Amino acid sequence: MGEMKIIEFEANCRNNEATATATGAVFDDDDDDVNDRVLEWEMGLPNCDDLTPLSQSLIPPELASAFSISPEPCSTAIDVNRASQDTLCFLRSTGAHSSTTNSNNNNFRSINDPMVVEREGDGSGSGSGSGSGSETKKMRKMDNAEEANSAVRTAENSDDPSGKASKRSRLVWTPQLHKRFVDVVAHLGVKNAVPKTIMQLMNVEGLTRENVASHLQKYRLYLKRTQGLSNEGPSASDPLFASTPVPQSIHENGTGVKGESGSVNSNGHIGMAIPMPYGAPMIPVPMYGPVNQGGNHHQNGYEANSNGMLQQRDWSGGNKYGSVGSYPHHL
DNA sequence: ACACAAATAT
DNA sequence: TATATTTGTG
Numbered sequence: 001m002g003e004m005k006i007i008e009f010e011a012n013c014r015n016n017e018a019t020a021t022a023t024g025a026v027f028d029d030d031d032d033d034v035n036d037r038v039l040e041w042e043m044g045l046p047n048c049d050d051l052t053p054l055s056q057s058l059i060p061p062e063l064a065s066a067f068s069i070s071p072e073p074c075s076t077a078i079d080v081n082r083a084s085q086d087t088l089c090f091l092r093s094t095g096a097h098s099s100t101t102n103s104n105n106n107n108f109r110s111i112n113d114p115m116v117v118e119r120e121g122d123g124s125g126s127g128s129g130s131g132s133g134s135e136t137k138k139m140r141k142m143d144n145a146e147e148a149n150s151a152v153r154t155a156e157n158s159d160d161p162s163g164k165a166s167k168r169s170r171l172v173w174t175p176q177l178h179k180r181f182v183d184v185v186a187h188l189g190v191k192n193a194v195p196k197t198i199m200q201l202m203n204v205e206g207l208t209r210e211n212v213a214s215h216l217q218k219y220r221l222y223l224k225r226t227q228g229l230s231n232e233g234p235s236a237s238d239p240l241f242a243s244t245p246v247p248q249s250i251h252e253n254g255t256g257v258k259g260e261s262g263s264v265n266s267n268g269h270i271g272m273a274i275p276m277p278y279g280a281p282m283i284p285v286p287m288y289g290p291v292n293q294g295g296n297h298h299q300n301g302y303e304a305n306s307n308g309m310l311q312q313r314d315w316s317g318g319n320k321y322g323s324v325g326s327y328p329h330h331l
Numbered sequence: 332a333c334a335c336a337a338a339t340a341t
Numbered sequence: 342t343a344t345a346t347t348t349g350t351g
Binding site: 172214218 | 343344345346
Binding site for chain 2: 343344345346347348350351
């Protein structure tokens with residue numbers, strides 16, 4: 001278990017020099033009080049949906065080309081898995097013992113299984129693809145809904161055999177996606193929060209301006225309905241929106257630099273203007289769904305998405321945005 | 332070309 | 342119901 005976690009983290013942070021070093025330090029174990037520190041350290045670790053998946057290139061294409069950086073073919077989930085395997089082998093051969101490295105920590109979720117899109121065209125094929133049918137099956141616990149389904153697809157379904165424009169199916173605004181959306185909207189002021197910009201900063205592959213525009217329209221209505229009216233009563237409607245507290249920074253805030261940070265929202269949440277939000281792509285791919293509208297069974301707004309996280313208030317208590325990364329400064 | 336809101340469609 | 346698309350306006 002402990003091994004698994006470390007490996008996953010390793011994989012997720014491969015590009016983070018500092019963290020990688022830290023990981024190494026753990027293995028040097030002098031133990032004992034180190035354990036406490038490790039625990040403490042782990043508490044502050046970013047949640048999995050805050051981590052940048054390896055499957056995502058850290059450098060935007062434009063930037064890469066601008067600095068003539070070699071493309072580095074963006075790794076697939078399979079690559080990530082293989083990397084995990086390699087790391088595992090390496091660690092074992094090195095004699096790293098993570099035996100004492102605690103076991104209780106449900107906080108870790110693997111995102112090396114790709115966040116996926118499914119198009120309504122093919123309802124089939126949601127195989128747990130990444131494994132490529134080979135090993136790794138042993139430690140797959142997938143507690144609860146964790147990675148219940150995972151299909152490895154890409155936004156642009158490669159084959160658009162007939163003709164051209166592959167009809168995208170409806171975008172499903174998962175809590176992760178929406179969180180991202182809200183973060184970005186909060187980060188830009190009201191002024192700059194226009195669909196195009198939002199789309200760019202969200203940096204989600206396959207996300208279109210129309211997607212954002214539509215969602216933004218709805219979101220604005222939601223805002224008008226809630227903070228417009230003094231009564232903030234039944235937030236029963238729009239579970240998605242309700243689950244993602246509206247940052248105060250939506251007030252007036254151009255670059256967000258001068259904004260008060262640490263202000264507390266009505267919910268008791270910290271609505272600080274996100275210091276340095278995403279710069280690099282984090283969320284690989286939005287999730288599309290089979291639109292579940294033929295015989296709709298469940299009424300909750302949630303989808304049993306590939307992460308299975310119906311994270312409602314993961315962030316309720318403290319402000320641990322392990323949320324690393326930074327918005328591109330050049331905007 | 333874009334943003335926007337409202338209406339409408341799926 | 343959630344999202345997409347259209348329409349009209351700026």
